[in-house]
Amino acid sequence: MNGDEQFARARAGDTAALVALIREHQRSVYSIALRMLGSREAAEDLTQEVFMQLGAKIGSIASKEHLRFWLRQVTANRAIDQLRHAARFPMQPLCEESPLFGDGEEADPLLQRHLRGLLAELSAPARAVLVLRYQEDLDPVDIARALEMPINTVKSHLKRSLESLRTRCGKTTV
Amino acid sequence: MSHTRRRLGLAVLFFACSVPGPVGAAADPRLALPEFKDLAGKAKESVVITMDPSLLGMASRFMDSSDPEDAAAIAVIKGLQGIYVRSFTFDRDGAYQPADVEAIRRQLADPGWKRVVETRSKKTHADVDIYLMTDGDKVRGLALIASEPRALTIVNIVGAIDLDKLRKLEGQFGVPKFDVDSSTP
């Protein structure tokens, strides 16, 4: 079954096809949730919520492209909502043995963990912008659509967050 | 041009051009659209949508007003009596002829219709004509014919279509936005 057939069957109510779609997209959804919320447990909860919602909504999703966009949009926005309601941003303590953030195959694991830690200190919207840009490779236009944010706000978040990260990583601004 | 200016520009274009025309007692914003079975047979992709008031009503009953996409669609279709689409995509140029849409254009030559947009692209050879039927300052119907080298689309919307709300849907339903400055920082 190719991707288009699988999507069409999932839309038509084929459970096996829906499960296959979830298997295909769970990595992306889980990672957005994890980078945003900073906790594996919270990321799992959010991932489950998103896919349960997908099960109810799949019939109205227009295309595979729309599905990808919808998953990123819903995950990022729900994560932002959760962070806004939390008493403080959940901070995962940096731990070299923790496999939580990384996948164990990093060229410079210490720096990358450091970067992820700095990311966790950004505001929820700024964090979402960076995750969608550098993890999901969305361009600013699509980020603006997904987060229902003006394009200039997206660009501003990118600019200021990168500057902040550069400074704190000890790099000079180019 | 920024997104806001482009939208304003389009709105001005629409409303400046939509001079109320004489509306005869019998002016009907619903076009007689055939199924175009011949074109469908040649097309690699066809979209044929025929939604009368009962189907539109059924559709809106299954929309969730708390969902932003659904709410936006509800706002657009509220007050409509019909949406009719015939769209065909071909895998080669010249698969359809101007004569295929001649019958539609003849209907749009009726006094009740006013062509408010006429674009001809020398680069892409894509032509788009948009017509409105108005009654005073109220829109009663919209017709669109988009002729591209490998695609033909005819849209007829019957009822008080709100163009501003329609344009606000840009970027939803998986359709990317166009003409927005996407330069990266």
Added chain:
Amino acid sequence: MSDDLETRLTRALRPVAPSEEFSARLLARVGAEARLATPVLPLRRRRPAAAWWWSAGLAASLLLAVGIRHRAAESQERRAGLEARQQVFAALALTNQKVDLAVRTVRAESSDAP
């Protein structure tokens, strides 16, 4: 221009998979919920042991049959409604696409004009 920081960010934010255990639980749960949403009720036939049992069984079967037909009708209506909704989305998206085509042509012609 992609500098060193952006490259490092892309690497740092490489997607990670959830645990196998979570994944299995998630897929099982979604699958179960999806099957619950469209139940298929078996029509049970009872062996008539005595007249009144037989009547009660027949009444129960009839009620079940009515329930199944009602459920089937509801399910059919729901499918039709969702399909209609999808058609609205498709029509509006297509209309917007073609209006955008006109807008782009106007802009292109305007920028090309002397």
